[in-house]
Amino acid sequence: MIRINRETDYATAILGIMAEEPEACFSATGLAERRGLPGPVVSKILKQLARGGLLHSQRGAKGGYSLARDADAISIAEVIMAMEGPIALTDCIEGGGDACQFHAHCALSSNWSRINDAIYRALQDVSIKEMSAPLADDHQGLRDMGRHVRESLDVAGGRVMAFRSDHG
Amino acid sequence: MIRINRETDYATAILGIMAEEPEACFSATGLAERRGLPGPVVSKILKQLARGGLLHSQRGAKGGYSLARDADAISIAEVIMAMEGPIALTDCIEGGGDACQFHAHCALSSNWSRINDAIYRALQDVSIKEMSAPLADDHQGLRDMGRHVRESLDVAGGRVMAFRSDHG
């Protein structure tokens, strides 16, 4: 069903907390408690994110994890890639063609590749900071944060739209 | 790794063949031979696509499957939905919020929902007819078929980009 796995989902939730205090240093157990998730799971996720360069880690007592970059400079695409590897809908794309057993079908991979690019950019276009923003009463926050993606979609749908001029 | 499963990939390959002769009626075994895939697998896929309303089936001798609509009116999104159910990156989206165990995280689902929409539209924007089109010498076919998606991406990226001229 084209979905990210649960750990990646947890990862965005955890990063959402961290994005609220970008300078702070968080321990795995502390984050686990705040999210109501099992400690070992959170720990595993944080290690993976650190390996992917999204988090900086400090070992030892009083150690923990902190964002390696600004919260709005870490995209969902990066989170997914850190947790699950390259974003690729089909083996053809990731394997570079070798993974595809039949030539005729490989001709199709160009299109898969395009679709893949579209998905990648949609994911690249939302930061963890935007993901963590709570719902405002007038929902304006959400309107703004999703605008970029929505506008791109409006074009895809063949409708007229305005270019964005801020945040990004 | 955010990917469609193999059967769905096969489905697009099979529909690619059918899109070349939109009026023809194909048997499961015939299609299996043309693609070099196991007969039962192809049969299973075709049944599923028929159940999803993408194919019309004719039982009995001389029966088979034919496209239920024009090849350019069947999108990749529909193929994926027929094969794998709703397109949803997270359980939150598909379950309508009930599937999400913690409230704070649910606030994030609005954004997942937007990302999901973006992906859905990218998939909705490419038809099986476009997927099946072979590479022309001047690659014009590819240019045309990916245009909508690429334009949306160009905007999303906020920069002008050159069209790619091959499929690397």
Next chain:
DNA sequence: CTTAAATGGGACCAATTTGGTACTGTTTGA
């Protein structure tokens, strides 16, 4: 110097999902 708190890196396991097969029934044209 010792200890406790913390990350780093795996190994490991149960449960689910996926990929594929097999079988039985139903329809239908020749």
Next chain:
DNA sequence: TCAAACAGTACCAAATTGGTCCCATTTAAG
């Protein structure tokens, strides 16, 4: 009547996923 073809479903092996556990290493604090 028969064979070709779809319909449905049960089934199984392999891979993936979700989660736990363990141990080594680092480091601040007493």
